[in-house]
Amino acid sequence: MIVAGIMSGTSADGINVAIVNLLNHDFETKLDLVAHQEFPYPKKVRNLVLSVMNATASVADLARLNILLGELYAEATLATASKAQAGVSLIGCHGQTIYHQGDKKKFLGHEIAATWQTGEGAIVAARTGIPVISDFRQADMAAGGKGAPLVPFLDYLLYRHPQRGRILQNIGGIANLTAIPPGTGSGGGTRPERVVAFDTGPGNMVIDAVTDKLSGKRFDKNGQIAAKGKPIDQVLLKLLGAPFFRKEPPKTAGREEFGREFVTQFLRLCGRARKEDVVATATAFTARSIATAINHLPGAKRDGTYHDLIISGGGSRNCTLVKMIAEQLPQLEVKTTDAYGIPAEAKEAVAFAVLAYQTWHRLPSTIPSATGADYPAVLGKISYP
Secondary structure: OEEEEEEEOOOOOEEEEEEEEEEEEOOEEEEEEEEEEEEEOOHHHHHHHHHHHOOOOOHHHHHHHHHHHHHHHHHHHHHHHHHHOOOOOEEEEEEEEEEEEEEEEEEOOEEEEEEEEEOOHHHHHHHHOOOEEEOOHHHHHHOOOOOOOOOHHHHHHHHOOOOOOEEEEEEOOEEEEEEEOOOOOOOOOOOOOOOEEEEEEEOOHHHHHHHHHHHOOOOOHHHHHHHOOOOOHHHHHHHOOOHHHHOOOOOOOOHHHHOHHHHHHHHHHHOOOOHHHHHHHHHHHHHHHHHHHHHOOOOOOOOOOOOEEEEEOHHHHOHHHHHHHHHHOOOOEEEEHHHHOOOOOOHHHHHHHHHHHHHHOOOOOOOHHHHOOOOOOOOOEEEOO
């Protein structure tokens, strides 16, 4: 079955589309990546997405953005399928997260956890003529989970190994890991109870915001600015003492923790430091938060449980960031998912193609040990053309 996956990340850079050929053989799902394309958001669309994330948009703008993103998702999918000459039978659309609160909080006398991914699946289905599965996170939250991370299902499917423990580190706007001890599920069929997954903290989000503020650039290409600076250690020590980093997994993060207010505080702490030093500090903050999370995994530092660190997401193209991570984790062999056949930017889109395939076949696609759910859930809602 040929399935398209659509992903828009927390960085709000644009749309990733991956087209995947999926086959279930001997109770194991196999996949081949057929095509992958990226479509940056037009500037005005990105500005609106960011204003919505920062709770400064009207209800009318929220409604209009939902429809507009559906149109853009449909256009991106049709363009990718046409270029690849691929006959897509199903679409999995993650949508654009504009709010995520994985932990329950008091609201009008009730304990509520909530998430919102916008981008209307009915529009995508109508424009493409293909069934669409969207709004994936709600079912996991209804099952008592945090609605994230969901990519560990793909990580477990593709990267588990009988002898080598592997850590999959995605660096999008937010960074998240999946830790798969050796032998987990090898031999087929075993439930992945030993898999651990959680958000480690900021990925590109703080780096991008700081770079934009100080240089007027959307991101630090290849980590060139950070490479010329020196991290400010006292700022790093203060930031790494934040309550998020003391929480035990499962845990999730978003702009609610590391968005506009956090960046304002970060810049205030950096004071009048050189631009290069401030960007280097933001980059080191992501690197050290990732390394700290990994070193706290049982066996990661001492007994050789884990051997490989496999990085994906836009942050994998930041050479300075990857170098900092590797220096912090000398016990691990560091590669990107490109070395395993999936471009680093495509991995999350591939994941939502796989999740859609599972849902279409009425199969669960969550790992409760990763999200904290009471049971594995069948994810998403179906829109028919």
